Amino acid sequence: MQSSNPKSASGQDLRSAGIAGGAATTLEGEITGERPLKPAMLRGWRCRCPACGAGPLFLGYLKVRDHCPVCNEALYHQRADDGPAYVTILIVGHIIGPLMLALYAKWTPDPLITAALLSVASVALSLFFLPRIKGAFIGLQWSRRMHGFGGNERG
């Protein structure tokens, strides 16, 4: 009888530990649960940490922080590499190309003026899109648990 009491007590301890684990569902959920793709990519697009959406993702223009200053999520797992550059070129090219055709079809401007205008527009658009697309890439990688974002057992 006396042994049943400590057992139940230990059982309660286990349950409370389980409840404590359940209460830490945010933490447990972060580790084992779902990481929705769209919010993670949108947070990355806003150059925010894909996990909390509050901490800044970059140190400077494109340098990714090792850890989020708000939630301490490890961000150094990211391997965006030159993927964002490809997508940026794809998008900017699809904006500038038709714009060039439309400019010539409508006004037939001087080629030098067109080249100058569209070069400046290309650079400006690229500078705008590149960090956002890189952030979205990192959000995708974090959400899909790629490159060590999933936990300690995956490299």
Ligand SMILES: [Zn+2]
């Ligand atoms: Zn964070």
